[in-house]
Amino acid sequence: MRVELVRRPERSKAMSWLSPVIAVLLTLVAGAVLFAASGIDPLRGLYVYFLEPLTLPFTITELVVKAIPIVIVAIGLALCYLSNTWNIGAEGQLTVGAILGSLVPILLPDFQTVATLPLMLLLGILGGALYAAIPALLKTRFGTNEILTSLMLVYVATYLLDWLVRGPLRDPQGFGFPGSRAFTDWQVMPILFPGSRVHLGLVIAIVVAIGGWFVLRRTITGFAITTLGQAPRAGAFAGFSRTRITLLVFLISGGLAGLAGISEVAGPVGKLDVAISPGYGFTAIIVAFLGRLNPAAIVVAGLVLALSYIGGERAQIMLGMSSQTGRVFQGLLLFFVLACDTFILYRLRVVRTPPASAAARVVE
Amino acid sequence: MGAETDNSGISEFRRPDGAPTLAAVGITKDFGSLRANDGVDFAIRPGEIHALLGENGAGKSTLVKILYGALQPTAGEVRWRGRPVVISNPAAARRLGIGMVFQHFSLFDSLTVAENISLALTGDARLGDLRGRIETVSKDYGLPLRPDSVVADLSVGERQRVEIVRCLLQEPQLIIMDEPTSVLTPQEADDLFVTLKRLAGEGCSVLYISHRLEEVRTICHHATILRHGRVVGECDPQKETAKALAGMMVGAEVHAVRPPEPAPADAAVRLSVRGLDMPRPHAFAVALRDVSLDVRAGEIVGIAGIAGNGQDELFGALSGERPARDEGAIRLDGTPCGRQGITARRRLGAAFVPEERLGHGAVPRFRLSSNAVLTRYATGDGIAPGGVIDRQKAFAVVERVTKAFDVRKGSPDPEASALSGGNLQKFVVGREIDRKPAVLVVSQPTWGVDAGAATTIRQALVDLARSGSAIVMISQDLDEILEISDRIAVIANGRLSPPRARAELPREAIGLMMTGLDMAAGEEVADAG
Numbered sequence: 001m002r003v004e005l006v007r008r009p010e011r012s013k014a015m016s017w018l019s020p021v022i023a024v025l026l027t028l029v030a031g032a033v034l035f036a037a038s039g040i041d042p043l044r045g046l047y048v049y050f051l052e053p054l055t056l057p058f059t060i061t062e063l064v065v066k067a068i069p070i071v072i073v074a075i076g077l078a079l080c081y082l083s084n085t086w087n088i089g090a091e092g093q094l095t096v097g098a099i100l101g102s103l104v105p106i107l108l109p110d111f112q113t114v115a116t117l118p119l120m121l122l123l124g125i126l127g128g129a130l131y132a133a134i135p136a137l138l139k140t141r142f143g144t145n146e147i148l149t150s151l152m153l154v155y156v157a158t159y160l161l162d163w164l165v166r167g168p169l170r171d172p173q174g175f176g177f178p179g180s181r182a183f184t185d186w187q188v189m190p191i192l193f194p195g196s197r198v199h200l201g202l203v204i205a206i207v208v209a210i211g212g213w214f215v216l217r218r219t220i221t222g223f224a225i226t227t228l229g230q231a232p233r234a235g236a237f238a239g240f241s242r243t244r245i246t247l248l249v250f251l252i253s254g255g256l257a258g259l260a261g262i263s264e265v266a267g268p269v270g271k272l273d274v275a276i277s278p279g280y281g282f283t284a285i286i287v288a289f290l291g292r293l294n295p296a297a298i299v300v301a302g303l304v305l306a307l308s309y310i311g312g313e314r315a316q317i318m319l320g321m322s323s324q325t326g327r328v329f330q331g332l333l334l335f336f337v338l339a340c341d342t343f344i345l346y347r348l349r350v351v352r353t354p355p356a357s358a359a360a361r362v363v364e
Numbered sequence: 365m366g367a368e369t370d371n372s373g374i375s376e377f378r379r380p381d382g383a384p385t386l387a388a389v390g391i392t393k394d395f396g397s398l399r400a401n402d403g404v405d406f407a408i409r410p411g412e413i414h415a416l417l418g419e420n421g422a423g424k425s426t427l428v429k430i431l432y433g434a435l436q437p438t439a440g441e442v443r444w445r446g447r448p449v450v451i452s453n454p455a456a457a458r459r460l461g462i463g464m465v466f467q468h469f470s471l472f473d474s475l476t477v478a479e480n481i482s483l484a485l486t487g488d489a490r491l492g493d494l495r496g497r498i499e500t501v502s503k504d505y506g507l508p509l510r511p512d513s514v515v516a517d518l519s520v521g522e523r524q525r526v527e528i529v530r531c532l533l534q535e536p537q538l539i540i541m542d543e544p545t546s547v548l549t550p551q552e553a554d555d556l557f558v559t560l561k562r563l564a565g566e567g568c569s570v571l572y573i574s575h576r577l578e579e580v581r582t583i584c585h586h587a588t589i590l591r592h593g594r595v596v597g598e599c600d601p602q603k604e605t606a607k608a609l610a611g612m613m614v615g616a617e618v619h620a621v622r623p624p625e626p627a628p629a630d631a632a633v634r635l636s637v638r639g640l641d642m643p644r645p646h647a648f649a650v651a652l653r654d655v656s657l658d659v660r661a662g663e664i665v666g667i668a669g670i671a672g673n674g675q676d677e678l679f680g681a682l683s684g685e686r687p688a689r690d691e692g693a694i695r696l697d698g699t700p701c702g703r704q705g706i707t708a709r710r711r712l713g714a715a716f717v718p719e720e721r722l723g724h725g726a727v728p729r730f731r732l733s734s735n736a737v738l739t740r741y742a743t744g745d746g747i748a749p750g751g752v753i754d755r756q757k758a759f760a761v762v763e764r765v766t767k768a769f770d771v772r773k774g775s776p777d778p779e780a781s782a783l784s785g786g787n788l789q790k791f792v793v794g795r796e797i798d799r800k801p802a803v804l805v806v807s808q809p810t811w812g813v814d815a816g817a818a819t820t821i822r823q824a825l826v827d828l829a830r831s832g833s834a835i836v837m838i839s840q841d842l843d844e845i846l847e848i849s850d851r852i853a854v855i856a857n858g859r860l861s862p863p864r865a866r867a868e869l870p871r872e873a874i875g876l877m878m879t880g881l882d883m884a885a886g887e888e889v890a891d892a893g
Contacts, residue, residue: 010779042884219751219752220752221751223734231728237724
């Protein structure tokens, strides 16, 4: 007996919705095994990790705060991946966007008007987009592999930030600690719900998700993106330019990553610092796939992944688990999502092996 | 085909007697809910050339894959010389003595003939010995071949010889040939028939799959006809007319396409190509050299040629997927557009149907309505006003095309890949004809399409031309070219012959021109006649 994958005539609608759900369930099962192996009661572990955060007002709002940058970045990445362009460097674009946007409050501390924050956000978008333009141009001009270039540029950006906040942009009144001066008044994202840290970024994330949905589902630009991603020759036949779309999706995804970066430093972080993102740019890759590259589902997936951050923090505090537990869960989730996605296009079939006597006759 | 000229000996061409080499008994194959083969029984005798006929989707490929071990039947058994066998993979089939020559060759371009063949042989035959064996076999069977030629330098006919020799070296008792003549010139096809007859004469069985009923009638002893996965008949093809065979395949009489009235010689030129030169885009492509062509309102100009002689490049140049350097090289209704892209040319009234349906003419995983958007978004049908797609309008195109072309599909708006080849082709052609284009450039309009769909498509092209459009039809199917073209040009090595009226150009002359040796053959024959 053997098991084989058989291609379905059409993609299975049911499986495209079930796949992420099954993946989450499998992650929970694997998590339970993980907890048991660490000597923790699996049920208590899963409760602390995944359920308790949903019952406390503080953790619920923190969930939203964490989901904001992840969703903004993931929407841009979804456009990119749908066009079969692989921007893996959103973390770097996020960082450069944060740096460029932060120049306004750091270099012009007295520029405090209603235009300050919008200017910061615009510069954030610009920074991310320009940084994403590097791998995009390398790809369109020289055929460079964008996976490598965009990923390597993450490290360049991270070290650039490190140098800036320890050197030129360090707060002179900061007692020698790295980090810029704290942003104030018009330089920070307004808080939407007093008492929480939920900020204007929530509105931005929702607008970005709706915008992403509209572009993909209703516009010729979105149509060009998916066409070139699925069938490049058909895309050329339709008159779409591969080069233009590659540049466009890199600029959009980079711009959105930059926007997420500046809204973090102008929001929860409050200043340009050594650590402005716990890997949101990478987590967004998982979110984009968990959300089927579909903007609406990405919002849900963003909340699920935000939960893995919060749960990880709580598991660290309450269960004494490693701070890397969250990463493990994220990795497991991506693994299961990609595995379950196979069943959208394929189904399993069990094949009975023919009797040995019959098989023997073949090999005369 | 060309073998019609060699009618001697056909009367004594009879199905040989003898116990079957291979028999299929009650073969059934299910793919999910689809039954591709339903209780298929048939038998091939030694020394017999046995045709397997059927429309696309009739179950021919499934049956052949089962016989060659690439698929396992759901029920039924295969008997090899009377004994039931399980053919678990192609290697097992080859060990039994079943060889196959595929429609699409599986050769490495950059390797030599001998190297390619050695890759397929089991055991560690030394290249030196192999050279000698290749020469012997190619001499014995009239398949001239040099073992040290690099495959990239070979013509399509020669590549097929490599495949056949490779197959013969394994000393098969049954050779399966899938559409072997679809890529050959009439002369090359004649050579192949000589080889096949010689093989059959030595007792080897040949299972011959073809859409070309005339050649089946010429060389096959016996035919099994499949329809909807079932055997619907067996016959001696030499005793049937091509029309009767086609009727058995589709289950109804096939109506011939009404020939177009010739376009008046003074009709306006709608597509004009002048001195078009295109460098080759990559090492295995063909450069276009000094191509000139005028196509008038109301006419179909057929472009014949062997695959790989610049057809793809010509289509790309006409469609604007690869713009030319000279704006005046191509004019649509008098407007120069050589440097314009495909969208600009569509806006000038042109429409295009490429050879590949899936992946070029349509996105496999897109619904038909999205595939309607693919070529129609910029042509003023209101499908995407201001860059926003109007789904209703796109679906309306699907409904119109479905009705006009009888596109059969399982749901109102399925994914393109869910349609059968013939139905998708009807959609892809219909999508463009629905626009009533001024100029239509179509490549291989009925490639791999069943007889019924082919007739529908050809009739639609004729009707479109009659309504005043200019049509360029690039095709490797000479019968199709001769059936509906008003004028015929031949492409060889990237050069296009001047088009001549169909009546002035006999089949043999076209065959000579296709080889590229004698582009003037048409004129000589015409002058002589």
